[in-house]
Amino acid sequence: xATLAQQIVNGLVLGALIGLIALGYTMVYGxxxxxxxxxxxxxxxxxxxxxxxxxxxxxxxxxxxxxxxVLCVAAVxxxxxxxxxxxxxxxxxxxxxxxxxxxxxxxxVSILLQEVVRVFYPGATAPLPFPRVFVDSQLTxxxxxxxxxxxxxxxxxxxxxxxxxxxxxRSRLGRAMRAVAEDPDTARLxxxxxNRVILATFVxxxxxxxxxxxxxxxxxxxxxxTMGFQNGIFAFTAAxxxxxxxxxxxxxxxxxxxxxxxxxxQYAWGGAQYDYVWVFVLLILVLMFRPQGFLGRLExxxx
Amino acid sequence: xxxxxxxxxxxxLAIGVVLGTGACGASKTESPGAAGSCDTSKGxxxxxxxxxxxxxxxxxxxxxxxxxxxxxxxxxxxxxVKGYQLKMDAQDDExxxxxxxxxxxxxxxxxxxxxxVGSYNSGVARAIQPKIASTKLVQISPGNTDPAxxxxxxxxxxxxxxxxxxxxxxxxxxxxxxxxxRFLVQDEGKKRIAIITDGKAVAENMATEFxxxxxxxxxxxxxxxKVNENDSxxxxxxxxxxxLKPDAxxxxxxxxxxxxxxxxxxxxxxxxxVSGNDGIFDPQFIALGGREGDIAASVGAPIDKLPTGSAFVxxxxxxxxxxxxxxxxxxxxxxxxxxxxxxxxxxxxxxxxGAPEQRTALVKExxxxxxxQGANGVVGFDEYGDSKNKLFxxxxxxxxxxxxxxxxxxxxx
Numbered sequence: 001x002a003t004l005a006q007q008i009v010n011g012l013v014l015g016a017l018i019g020l021i022a023l024g025y026t027m028v029y030g031x032x033x034x035x036x037x038x039x040x041x042x043x044x045x046x047x048x049x050x051x052x053x054x055x056x057x058x059x060x061x062x063x064x065x066x067x068x069x070v071l072c073v074a075a076v077x078x079x080x081x082x083x084x085x086x087x088x089x090x091x092x093x094x095x096x097x098x099x100x101x102x103x104x105x106x107x108x109v110s111i112l113l114q115e116v117v118r119v120f121y122p123g124a125t126a127p128l129p130f131p132r133v134f135v136d137s138q139l140t141x142x143x144x145x146x147x148x149x150x151x152x153x154x155x156x157x158x159x160x161x162x163x164x165x166x167x168x169x170r171s172r173l174g175r176a177m178r179a180v181a182e183d184p185d186t187a188r189l190x191x192x193x194x195n196r197v198i199l200a201t202f203v204x205x206x207x208x209x210x211x212x213x214x215x216x217x218x219x220x221x222x223x224x225x226t227m228g229f230q231n232g233i234f235a236f237t238a239a240x241x242x243x244x245x246x247x248x249x250x251x252x253x254x255x256x257x258x259x260x261x262x263x264x265x266q267y268a269w270g271g272a273q274y275d276y277v278w279v280f281v282l283l284i285l286v287l288m289f290r291p292q293g294f295l296g297r298l299e300x301x302x303x
Numbered sequence: 304x305x306x307x308x309x310x311x312x313x314x315x316l317a318i319g320v321v322l323g324t325g326a327c328g329a330s331k332t333e334s335p336g337a338a339g340s341c342d343t344s345k346g347x348x349x350x351x352x353x354x355x356x357x358x359x360x361x362x363x364x365x366x367x368x369x370x371x372x373x374x375x376x377x378x379x380x381x382x383x384v385k386g387y388q389l390k391m392d393a394q395d396d397e398x399x400x401x402x403x404x405x406x407x408x409x410x411x412x413x414x415x416x417x418x419x420v421g422s423y424n425s426g427v428a429r430a431i432q433p434k435i436a437s438t439k440l441v442q443i444s445p446g447n448t449d450p451a452x453x454x455x456x457x458x459x460x461x462x463x464x465x466x467x468x469x470x471x472x473x474x475x476x477x478x479x480x481x482x483x484x485r486f487l488v489q490d491e492g493k494k495r496i497a498i499i500t501d502g503k504a505v506a507e508n509m510a511t512e513f514x515x516x517x518x519x520x521x522x523x524x525x526x527x528x529k530v531n532e533n534d535s536x537x538x539x540x541x542x543x544x545x546x547l548k549p550d551a552x553x554x555x556x557x558x559x560x561x562x563x564x565x566x567x568x569x570x571x572x573x574x575x576x577v578s579g580n581d582g583i584f585d586p587q588f589i590a591l592g593g594r595e596g597d598i599a600a601s602v603g604a605p606i607d608k609l610p611t612g613s614a615f616v617x618x619x620x621x622x623x624x625x626x627x628x629x630x631x632x633x634x635x636x637x638x639x640x641x642x643x644x645x646x647x648x649x650x651x652x653x654x655x656x657g658a659p660e661q662r663t664a665l666v667k668e669x670x671x672x673x674x675x676q677g678a679n680g681v682v683g684f685d686e687y688g689d690s691k692n693k694l695f696x697x698x699x700x701x702x703x704x705x706x707x708x709x710x711x712x713x714x715x716x
Contacts, residue, residue, distance in 0.1 A: 002548040006571070041538035129590040132683070138570060147570040168358045220535050221566045222591050230533045264537035272540040273502065273529030 002143035007262045015258025016157035017219065020212030021235035022043065022163060022250035023244070024205030030181045030245035031201045033099065038086060040232020041113035042079050042206050046213035047121035048117055048124070049078025049224040054131040067133040072214050079210035081201045082113065110229070115120040115180070129222040130217035149219040159260040160208055161251045168247065173200055181245065237283055243296020252294055255281070308400035341382035343686055345654055348384065350375055352393035352635075352644055353403050353421030353431065360398050363423055366629025367445055368393040371420050373619055374639035384647045387655070396422055398432035405550040407431040407597050411438040417665065418443065418642040425449035428469075436466050439662035442469040442668050445634035446478075448581065448602055449505070453687040459508065464687050466499040468666045472634045472641070472682060473602045474693040476505060478713045479580040480513035480555075482670025482695040483600040486709065487551055487578055488520040490697075491598075498527040499540065499556065499564065506555030510581060515551055525549050530560065537567050545573045551598075557582030558591060564594025589700055597700045604696045604710035606633040606678060615678035641682060645669045 019041050028036045053074035056069060090109050094102045118124050135148040168174035176197045179187040188194050216231070217223050235250075238257050242249025257279050264278035265271065286293065352371050356365035368391075375391045378384065392410075396403035403422050410416040411434065419435075420426050423446035432452065433702065435442060444452075453470065454462035459477065487493040490680075496517055500506040514524050527548040528540050542553065542563070554561045554577055565577045569592070577583075578598035606612035606628070615636055619628050635696075645668035648663060673683035673691075681692040694714035698705040 003542060006542045006545075007539060008534075010542055013538070014536050119602075127562070127591060128586060130590075138572065140572070145570070145572045150570075220563055222535070222563050224535075226533055227535060230535070261536075262539040266543045271528055271544065273531075275539065276531060 003266065005144055006267050008259065009144060009146050009150070011259035011262035012132075012154050012255065013146070013219070013258070014261060015255035016153040017212060017216050018231060018234045018238050018257060019157050019251045019254030020208045020215070021231055022238040022254045023208050023247060025232075025236050025239040026242070026244055026246060026250040027164075027177075027201050027205050031177060032091075032095070032184075032198055034091065034102050035106065035236065036091075036102070036205075037236070038109035038113060039091075039205060039209065040228035040230075040235065041110050042083050042086070042228070043209040043213050043216075043227060043231065044060070044223075044228030045113060045117060046075035046079035046206075046210035046282075047084045047130070047217050047227065048121055049210070050075040050214050050217060051128060051130060051223060052121075062121060064133045064135070066232075067131070068214070068218075071131070071133055072211055075214045076207050076210035079206040079213065080203050081100065083206035084199065087199055105251045111233075114225050114229065115173060124225055127222045130221055130223050132218065132221065134218045147219060149215070153215045153219055154212070158251060160211065164204065165247045167204075168238075173197070177201060188202070191205065191211065197231060234279070241283055241286055241293055243293030245297070246293070246295040249293055249295035304314055311559025319699075325350040341379065342386050343713050345386035346589075347388045347415060348646060348650075348655060349390050349410075349413065349416045350390050350639055351406075351416050351421070352391060352417040353396050353406050353410075353419055353427070354393065354423050354635075355392065355398040355427075356395040358397050360423065360700045362626065363629045363631050364395070364447070366632035367420070367423060367635040369622070369624040369626060370615075370619065370628055370632035370636040371639040373615075373622055374643060376622070376635050377618065378640075378643045379413065380382070383643050384650060387646075387650060389643065392416070392432045396424075396427050397708055398424050399426065399662075400424075400427050403427035404430040404434045407434050407440075407442075411435045411440045416440065416653070417574070418656075420445060420638045420642065422447065423631060425452060428452055432466050432469055436468065439468050439659050439666060441468050441642065441645075441662065441666050442470070443638040443669070444469075444473070445638045446471060446473060446631045447471050448476045448489040450475040450477045450508075450689075453689045459512070462687060468662075470638075470641075470669060470684050470688040470690075472638050472677075472690045472692065473631075473677070474690060474695060474713060475602075476509060476580070477512050479600050479602070480509040480511075481516035482713050483553065483578055483580060483598070483697075484513050484516035484520065484522075486598070486600060486697045487516065487553070488522045490709065491551070492574075493551040494552070494669075495521050495525045495547075495549045496522060496551045496553055497525050497544045497547060498553045499537075499544070500527070501532040501556040501560055502529050502530050503532065503556075505582075509555040510553065513555075530556075530564075532556075532560065532561075535563060536572060537564050541568050541571050541573055545571060549575055551575050554579040554583065558585045558588035558593075562588045562593055563593050564592070565597055569594055584705060585705070589703060589705070594698050595702075597701050599698045599705065600695055601698065602695060603630060603634065604694050605707050608707070608710065609679060610682045611676060612678050637677040637679055637682045640677065641669055642674050645672055 024039045050071040090105050091102055139146045176192045180197050238253035239250045242253030260279050260282050261275045265275040268278050352368050354367040356364040372391050376391045378389050394406035418441040425447045428447045450458040455465055490556050498510050500510045561583045576596045576598050581601040584599035585602040607616050615633055648668050649665050676679045683691040694708040697708045699708050
């Protein structure tokens, strides 16, 4: 029983971290129907931006409540910069191209970013320790043990998703986003600046990825250049599982994946070495019976 | 700011070291040196060195180069090879198999080169072996620990000598597991041990050998789990292991997985030591989450603690090399002395021409070489080219750094 509860908590923490990346996938897909495979790298460069700030810019002795916000700002700034450059230089010129072109470009951008960081960031050829800028101890409840950083992730991640949801539903820019997602041509006729809306979507995704990167770094205590790839795959799967294009769906999908990975490692046949298998078995099953994902809408074929 | 200035400073230092040693390396190899009193009428013979002298492993590589330099200078002083002057030629492989293979090819094509001390990395050796196999040039590694290099891919079940001209003076990976097991059970009194691997061949083999030894010693393996090598969240697997109530965790993975694993074990209140092999014996393991009391069993020993090592350490210090001998200098010193002694025997009967039959004769001499007075004690080779000296050391994380606890020979039982 204690083990089951602990595994559920483990799954929640993992889900919360994946969810923040999944939001970026789902938003970009919702707006321009592009699976931005480089979004995992936006997350990764955010982590390195925070690491750089901590290692080279901040003084050593700085209380965590002062350092943490600075690192968040740094991570978000780096993530947003990279995402904006990516959109402007790689995706915008291809907006009217066949949909395979931006997809392949996304893969290219992903590899480029990984390699640039690996080659030019000092020490990035091996995993780097991430500064401990949050309470480095555990919350103990009976036999249940959670790192405080995990508690933070589980608390913050759904809050951010809710804020994003609210923003998309209520704000002027959010309404423009929904209009572009519905029908870009008509939206343009109505006077919506397409470029601005798409750029804003990338920026919002990057903000969440940057914050996710700091939460990831303080929780696992290390970052490396492949963290974006691995977690990006999970996040993408979460977005598809929850119904790509849906904000609530992405969060739901992420928690599902965290939970399945954690529980399958404990209880399913084959143990921890097959936990990835069960994640993707779930994905296949859901897509078989509900191709639009948990909360997605069936796509109508446009005339 | 400490880290920033630290990094800049070490960068400058590294440049200085490279420039400085480049210069003195050149002057050392070109000057006739102390050979003046010996008969060197027959010419110069070259001992090749292939080691990573730049990059992350440069401390190890430069230690290897300097130690061979020391052996060569000592041989020239003692006129160890009658009629010849010895010279060292060190090539930087940057831990890159292609660079190592190219250097080996150059050595093999040069009739004056009598043998190679190197490489440090097993991956580099894998590239070198086929390049020089047909040339019969003798190669003695001071650092390769992959058992497949001598005994083939099925080294555990069907060992087969891979190359007649390849030897090594260090113990192999497949003995690290059992050595580790003995330490955990016999010295630490561990009874229930859980194993985590990452599915890589090295880790799986290590864990299998470890398991055999643990069971032989009467302790129990409570569980064996595999993690994905790209994973960073091990909380699930550790929760599972925690429910099995182990008193130690053995990891076959290197520090990039084992470090975070140790951190997450602590986060889950799983306060038992993580024990691994040379892959976690790295300061980076501690930086990524290794805790006090975590254990690593690695090849070799801190040389200054060995009774036979003091002469080497003193001689090395007298030469005032800018770098230390590193973890593998003493092994390189022993390897160079094997080549020097063997070439002395081969050239006693006939002048060196570098012909294949002479190189084969040299390989035979190396195979027959045996002493117990090397820097690391016993130096000699079994029928596969593996070292007869199976020296291992256990280290523990103590006040934030690795500290040696126990060294000893691995005796097969």
